Amino acid sequence: MSTNIRIQRVCQYCGTTFTAKTTTTAYCSHKCNSRAYKEKVKEKKIEKSNKETLEVKVKPIEVLKAKEFLTVKEVASLLNCSVRSAYYYIETGKIKAVNLGQRVTRVRRVDIDKLFESTEAQPEEKKEQHFELSECYTISETLEKFSISEKALYEVIKRNKIPKIKQGKFSYIPKSIIESVLS
Numbered sequence: 001m002s003t004n005i006r007i008q009r010v011c012q013y014c015g016t017t018f019t020a021k022t023t024t025t026a027y028c029s030h031k032c033n034s035r036a037y038k039e040k041v042k043e044k045k046i047e048k049s050n051k052e053t054l055e056v057k058v059k060p061i062e063v064l065k066a067k068e069f070l071t072v073k074e075v076a077s078l079l080n081c082s083v084r085s086a087y088y089y090i091e092t093g094k095i096k097a098v099n100l101g102q103r104v105t106r107v108r109r110v111d112i113d114k115l116f117e118s119t120e121a122q123p124e125e126k127k128e129q130h131f132e133l134s135e136c137y138t139i140s141e142t143l144e145k146f147s148i149s150e151k152a153l154y155e156v157i158k159r160n161k162i163p164k165i166k167q168g169k170f171s172y173i174p175k176s177i178i179e180s181v182l183s
Contacts, residue, residue: 012036069106072097078112136165136172146182156181 009020011028013036018028027033064070064078075095076086089095096111137145142153157164157173160181165172 013039065109068109070109070112072105072107075107075112131163131165131172131174133165133167133172135176136174137178139171139173142173142178146178148182 003021005021005023007020007023007025008017009025009028010017011032012026013032014028016028027036061078064074067074070078072086072090073083076083079086079089086095090097090105090107095107095115097105097107099105139150139153143150146153148156156162156178160177162173162177162181165174
């Protein structure tokens with residue numbers, strides 16, 4: 001069945017004007033039709049790949065939310081931070097963790113949830129204490145006076161949350177606090 005219809009159309013791929021013989025023709029040539037088809041197939045593959053990638057990203061977090069005990073690496077992915085940051089939060093006591101052996105640290109999922117509940121409910125207020133430099137020891141003075149190693153002193157400062165005052169290249173520690181801790 002032949003037809004004498006001649007319609008001016010615009011190619012949906014290249015945008016040129018052409019004369020079509022049917023009302024459903026969308027492309028000016030077989031070449032444009034093939035290119036448009038390949039582009040559609042390519043877009044479908046990309047969309048499918050993006051969807052699979054999104055599922056792979058979301059799936060582990062859903063699995064982590066269901067677990068009761070987490071490794072430090074899992075905690076880091078759940079908090080969207082580095083593993084080193086997760087260890088820092090554990091060391092500073094922001095996250096409670098149990099060390100079951102060498103490189104076997106576990107964190108309860110409930111403790112992670114409590115971390116967010118406590119920060120939203122009550123912001124911490126820091127008490128700022130001002131000490132005069134005359135009321136403080138330098139690090140080297142403290143090391144000599146109490147005859148301890150530098151590492152031990154820094155551990156004591158960290159554990160007892162003793163404030164350090166930076167003045168130039170020196171660090172100062174309040175005499176009253178360090179003497180009460182080390183005597």
